[in-house]
Amino acid sequence: MAGPGPRPEPVLDPIWVSMRRDAREWLDREPALAGLLHGAVLDRVDFEEALGCLLAIRLEGPGVDRLLLSRMFDEAVRGDAWIVEASRADISATHERDPACTSYLEPFILFKGYQALQAHRIAHSLWHGGRRIMACYLQSRASAVFGVDIHPAARIGKGLMIDHATGVVIGETAVIGEGVSLLHGVTLGGTGKERGDRHPKIGAGTMIGANASILGNISIGCCCKIGAGSVVLTDVPDNTTYAGVPAREVGTIGGEDWPALSMNQEF
């Protein structure tokens, strides 16, 4: 039986340590958030348990209780090292790139883009574990709760930031490289003609602006920038900026620039 008092502090996980330190500081400043901060972070053993509980509470729905989801998420997170690695990379990505974000705690607790992405990471793991129905159920819940609709089969690299997030749609055969940034309203859509490979492939380090639509089995290169509101129907080479409806090349990206990091929306 665990002894009384607070749980011992884990010491080897810098993101978790930072989150707990910030949670205690937030608690000092806003005791009214005690229930939230304890439930999401301070009463949890480690990052993995915290993530599973947070998502279970957000995603539970009629007939599917948080207890059941939390056990499933726990198994999924602990059974798939990739989820853990990616979810940490995602939180770091948001922390680094969002000028309004000053801690790891904010994306974890407050940003629905981060939370929706983690729901996808678990759904993706279930999908490949043969549990397609449950994976689609999680997709549906995330769409209802966050307004973010990511097909469980989509392959998404580590370190994705989905900023603001409302209205993002990512299709079944889409592939996203590492270190990409998406803004709200981005669509990685299919062409509908066929059932096969029909969604875009996005290169590493690329940034896609708000409400941009990338349609069909096309390739967006690495370190590209897609302007807000653009509609991209053709391949985009590395290190270029595309914009317009339909999108055309409007510039190039300097070799040292990683648009997903600099997040410069101008074109």
Place this chain on the structure above:
Amino acid sequence: MAGPGPRPEPVLDPIWVSMRRDAREWLDREPALAGLLHGAVLDRVDFEEALGCLLAIRLEGPGVDRLLLSRMFDEAVRGDAWIVEASRADISATHERDPACTSYLEPFILFKGYQALQAHRIAHSLWHGGRRIMACYLQSRASAVFGVDIHPAARIGKGLMIDHATGVVIGETAVIGEGVSLLHGVTLGGTGKERGDRHPKIGAGTMIGANASILGNISIGCCCKIGAGSVVLTDVPDNTTYAGVPAREVGTIGGEDWPALSMNQEF
């Protein structure tokens, strides 16, 4: 008094029969969804009751309980044959056109586009039955819950598919023909100048791409395609593709092609 055990299986309604069969298969594969599957399908007498209960649970809000809504929806669905006919055509439309959808059960249980549309069909019936306040209340709840804002007075033909659905807005005097497909973020908006007929009319078989805005009392023809992200301010003749901001003709549609069915997003 009804006897013990499961209710007798209805045999004449192929969609309902298929949904129940799939629900049982899902249950075998994912017993964790038992509460959902029983509550939404397996414990229900027929499609009509199932639809009313599903929507009541999704749309209930502070001060307006699911019991009350479910009785109202039951009356509405059973009292208006059009709703029943249209809601079956809508579910078939989604089943046929969405390559990621392999059953009638998925749109019914998982797709908020389908659910939001059915909430509209009931609100529309209430609106024309003189219950405008209640109709607007349902519009408001659907906007809050699904992120889909359809004015109850809008007239929508059978067999509409709203794919992904977040951000769809359809105005008061909009008219949509049969067999249309809309993607997420589509706006059928007014011009704001007048209170009268001020929203678009969409022809049968037309597909409108993601985040496209159709503005004003204009006519989009039958079997047209409106490109993603377009802004349409003028009439569009039958069998043409329009795209751009503002949208211009960018192609024509072959006679056998029904864009809402083929769902080809390219232009």
Place this chain on the structure above:
Amino acid sequence: MAGPGPRPEPVLDPIWVSMRRDAREWLDREPALAGLLHGAVLDRVDFEEALGCLLAIRLEGPGVDRLLLSRMFDEAVRGDAWIVEASRADISATHERDPACTSYLEPFILFKGYQALQAHRIAHSLWHGGRRIMACYLQSRASAVFGVDIHPAARIGKGLMIDHATGVVIGETAVIGEGVSLLHGVTLGGTGKERGDRHPKIGAGTMIGANASILGNISIGCCCKIGAGSVVLTDVPDNTTYAGVPAREVGTIGGEDWPALSMNQEF
């Protein structure tokens, strides 16, 4: 101890008087909304209490109870005359400009654009009162509940209407003048390069169409019109219409016209 029976009617506040009168009329026509109408309006002492309770019920979340929020909102609303003034100007703006809106009660109870904006007004007041964490928590809840993401530091003039609202994003250093209208999907986004002043400034009386993105520290003049789906990357002079991706001048606005009022979406 207050005596039995209904509370005395306040007589000096025309918006509140009108809301109560309409609530009673709605109640006569739709008794099924009794719980909603009493909870939101008829059981409340005045507009201020009603607003605080309404938002508390909408924004409560895991670990943060409506009781706690309602007391905080009450203090905020009563302690900051600006909130009260602005929230009344906002309700009037919606009432005047939305052709589908015929009462003050509708925006208050039914329109998530209005509700999300009031959540921001309180968050803004908390932000400037030094309670940044709580302000960001409210931003996060409003993003989850309404699909509207407004940074608490954004400065928003009185009489804003946010129509339909899903997908609106307003950044940290954005400034909006008085009497502006925004449609759903509008982004007032940053350029990401710097942490400093990096978001748009919108002049009084301007209207921004659905899904338009205004990016960077640029100035949109007074009484401008920004077309739906546009992406604006440059300053826009007073009384002009901009549209396109990227947006260019496509017309001018007559001196007597206030686009935010006339809400004409054409360009």
Place this chain on the structure above:
Amino acid sequence: MAGPGPRPEPVLDPIWVSMRRDAREWLDREPALAGLLHGAVLDRVDFEEALGCLLAIRLEGPGVDRLLLSRMFDEAVRGDAWIVEASRADISATHERDPACTSYLEPFILFKGYQALQAHRIAHSLWHGGRRIMACYLQSRASAVFGVDIHPAARIGKGLMIDHATGVVIGETAVIGEGVSLLHGVTLGGTGKERGDRHPKIGAGTMIGANASILGNISIGCCCKIGAGSVVLTDVPDNTTYAGVPAREVGTIGGEDWPALSMNQEF
């Protein structure tokens, strides 16, 4: 489709008419109870629907939703004329005998003794319709919610009043005649020796005082009075008062006196 506005008033059911009239009067005096009064009475079509909804809301539990219960209760109440007759006799009994009760509305909305008894009447009907598992589930819920544990097989005559109700236990083979009154804490318990007929039989018009235990397959006559705190292990003849541990005859009841009506607790 039902027209707008309030439902037409049923005119032939005096208890229901009285309940609705009182509900409106209560509403005038305590508008804060609007949600309760509308949900339980004013939004309901008739006494039968009102009863089913009231019980569904009180008895729902983890995994068993009020929608499901309300449909089952509706069927049960409408399919078994005895329930309707008995539930009206029970409400009249409470109205007549409880000096603190001045309306039919009070027992219906406020008295858990009445509500628990109606839950039993439905469970009893299910039990005899072959649905023993569901009947036992309702017994379990009523025990959890009201603290009243009545086996579904117990046979209870019309016009029972259970005053205050906490702690009442009635066993499987107990039989209660018409017009009986029980106070809180009363046990009609078994002897445990056998599985067969092992619980008391209570004659019409008898009153059993608080915390009295009647144990075994014994007969309590008509128009008897059992003193509070008594333990009865033997038959009790008609028109007598028994009291003590174990109970002995302590008086007789005059021929015109019906102890269940006069509710005189003295002995």
Place this chain on the structure above:
Amino acid sequence: MAGPGPRPEPVLDPIWVSMRRDAREWLDREPALAGLLHGAVLDRVDFEEALGCLLAIRLEGPGVDRLLLSRMFDEAVRGDAWIVEASRADISATHERDPACTSYLEPFILFKGYQALQAHRIAHSLWHGGRRIMACYLQSRASAVFGVDIHPAARIGKGLMIDHATGVVIGETAVIGEGVSLLHGVTLGGTGKERGDRHPKIGAGTMIGANASILGNISIGCCCKIGAGSVVLTDVPDNTTYAGVPAREVGTIGGEDWPALSMNQEF
């Protein structure tokens, strides 16, 4: 606008200061109770607000929300100095007399006897303020939630302890002196014959044992002891012990002994 961080500590109210100190100590030892401790004590301004919120959360029910109750309770508690005085005396009484109770925080947060009594104190105040319907509603909720049924008109002196509490029933014209102790299952019942004064009067300092029933308009003296399971039908003089069914004198109480304080159950 209130500044950031924790509220200032009130210094003049020793019970409240003690409760807050204990709440912080409990929080250190059991962080899992953070939501409870903050919600009930640490986020509250003073004892009065804390009491109103605690009861609102416990007593809310279908159609009657905690927000509404909390405002009503706040008004009641702040408007009736007697409630405040009595509720503090009650908490002190429990703290002094229950050997298993070592703080003021325990009765406040954990003991349903204390909570049910405070619900009565507010209901009593409403009853005498002319709000009899609301008072009866609170009685009904307390009976459902705590299993304690106290008529709002009953007059109860300060410093009552109701230990364990399940099954306690106190009638309309009952009067309880100061400093009394009741155990669970105690009934102060009527004789049913008349509508008038028909319930017991209990003298100060008296203790009534578990499951005892005192019936009719009789007087129990000061500093008496009523044995567990007794049924009292006659007056009981000061400083005597009564027990049995029916109860008879079985002993006397020494002059310095206050049975309600010493809580000796033996007789």
Place this chain on the structure above:
Amino acid sequence: MAGPGPRPEPVLDPIWVSMRRDAREWLDREPALAGLLHGAVLDRVDFEEALGCLLAIRLEGPGVDRLLLSRMFDEAVRGDAWIVEASRADISATHERDPACTSYLEPFILFKGYQALQAHRIAHSLWHGGRRIMACYLQSRASAVFGVDIHPAARIGKGLMIDHATGVVIGETAVIGEGVSLLHGVTLGGTGKERGDRHPKIGAGTMIGANASILGNISIGCCCKIGAGSVVLTDVPDNTTYAGVPAREVGTIGGEDWPALSMNQEF
């Protein structure tokens, strides 16, 4: 990652196997209970997990979520072999002794006496693990939810049945031997004079009838029977029947008889 489909059936635990078999049979007969049966039994890995989840759902309260409780209960149940052993003995005891109980599933899912006892077993383990505050919190929740108030320090042998359960109170220093049966309303109360050892000790195999009070640090022997409504103030030798207020010997028990098993309430 666990594969799709139902979990493998554990084969070595006959009680759990029986519960699962019965749950599936119940499900066939009453599909409306699907949510309950899956949530409590069919979706759970083993008896231990099922017990923790069931109690977490029943005992959660304001500010203390089921997720948190379920993890705590899981740790407690898995960390203390005594709990597991006792909770199985308790379920067997109810199954054997209650003539109305025909399965292990009924006590587990439907009987609050069993559920309240298991809450105590966990609270007792926490108490001895030094977590007294949490233990008292669980006691408080069980008192609120089940109407059963057992001090966490009370020592209770295996194989206890608490039949009907409402109103049971067991004090801090009470000790109950193995194989005891208690009916509802039983009090094992203190004498209040001292803080030390002040509650009864109950011998193995004893049965205590409904509403009986055993008061003070006295010994009730093995295989005794205490009549319903009795008040016991003195030691009771083995194999005797005591009854009355105060209780006196009224019979002896034959050597082969185990009153807790035969459950004969007569004396």
